[in-house]
Amino acid sequence: MTKKQLPSELRLNIVSGDWVIIATGRARRPETFAENKRIKEAVSPSKCPFCRPDILDKSVLTLNKPDGSWFISSIPNDFPALCPEEGLSRRKEGPYEIMNGYGEHEVIITADHERQMAQFSQEEMELVVELYQKRYLDLTKKENIKYISIFHNHGKEAGASVAHPHSQLIAVPVLDPHVRKSLDGAEAYYRKHKKCAYCEMLAWDIKDGRRIIYQNEKFVVLCPFASQVSFEVRIYPKKHQARFGEMAPDEKALFADAFLKGLSSIYRKLKDPAYNFYIHTAPVDGPAGEKYNKYHWHLNILPKTAIMAGFELGAGIEISTVEPEKAAEFLRSE
Numbered sequence: 001m002t003k004k005q006l007p008s009e010l011r012l013n014i015v016s017g018d019w020v021i022i023a024t025g026r027a028r029r030p031e032t033f034a035e036n037k038r039i040k041e042a043v044s045p046s047k048c049p050f051c052r053p054d055i056l057d058k059s060v061l062t063l064n065k066p067d068g069s070w071f072i073s074s075i076p077n078d079f080p081a082l083c084p085e086e087g088l089s090r091r092k093e094g095p096y097e098i099m100n101g102y103g104e105h106e107v108i109i110t111a112d113h114e115r116q117m118a119q120f121s122q123e124e125m126e127l128v129v130e131l132y133q134k135r136y137l138d139l140t141k142k143e144n145i146k147y148i149s150i151f152h153n154h155g156k157e158a159g160a161s162v163a164h165p166h167s168q169l170i171a172v173p174v175l176d177p178h179v180r181k182s183l184d185g186a187e188a189y190y191r192k193h194k195k196c197a198y199c200e201m202l203a204w205d206i207k208d209g210r211r212i213i214y215q216n217e218k219f220v221v222l223c224p225f226a227s228q229v230s231f232e233v234r235i236y237p238k239k240h241q242a243r244f245g246e247m248a249p250d251e252k253a254l255f256a257d258a259f260l261k262g263l264s265s266i267y268r269k270l271k272d273p274a275y276n277f278y279i280h281t282a283p284v285d286g287p288a289g290e291k292y293n294k295y296h297w298h299l300n301i302l303p304k305t306a307i308m309a310g311f312e313l314g315a316g317i318e319i320s321t322v323e324p325e326k327a328a329e330f331l332r333s334e
Helices: 030-035 122-140 177-193 197-208 249-269 310-315 324-332
Strands: 009-012 019-022 061-064 070-076 090-093 096-099 104-110 147-154 166-172 212-215 219-222 233-237 275-280 298-303 318-320
Touching (some): 122 249, 197 212, 233 249
Parallel strands (some): 019 318
Antiparallel strands (some): 090 096, 104 166, 212 219, 219 233
């Protein structure tokens, strides 16, 4: 007798308005994802561009451990996607519009050649968060910068071109299209319900509990209801904040705690998969005030558990084969 498959579900992201498919009929057990093997490159420190003795000479900002040893630095990217030299200039070409490649592009390097962020101590993760926010706040002061993206690619499948663990920061004069869509969605939700969509989701998820991986006094680690990919993890501040830069000094250690918990649960339970993470935050052009105060910043972690195929690319609808509730249960288990 053939086992009856459970029906799949379409789930709506109430902020972006995007639907995702939770294909329970094609589901795999969560533990089978740990069998996926990523491509690991063995590059000796002698050939690593981030292990050069002169790397700190280029540093924009360096933070050391309490014992004085170097731990993390942000340096200008040798091959920047954008640069500030020529300034901002726009022009028309027929129906098209062109802008100079104005912006900032930095590489954030940790000292250890192999040890990744999921293996850091709480003290080390606090230094990562400190540097991220310091560079973010410094770049908000730059003229014509509208959006600051902080992201990290772990593993060749996730787009890491250098094996040495590193993050990147790109400051651009235009708005992130994904964030713009979420800003519009958050504004529309607020006009209709007079409440922040993100705060509503967090209140429900904390009460429901099934998608929660971890929480502390200030932050929540969860698998979102309408997950883009299997085992997607998001970290939200419990208090409403539009921008990453609004995080207070006494909150940074708690964010580092939640951040480390999210990364280490993926590393431990999925056996070190490739992944991307990025911070989504409100734009920086002008005070948050009325313009962006309906947004709620967060950090997304997206493990590479599958390859996007024709339907996802053509229809723009993601398919996840693990229910977020089961993913969270698996990731929070010992």
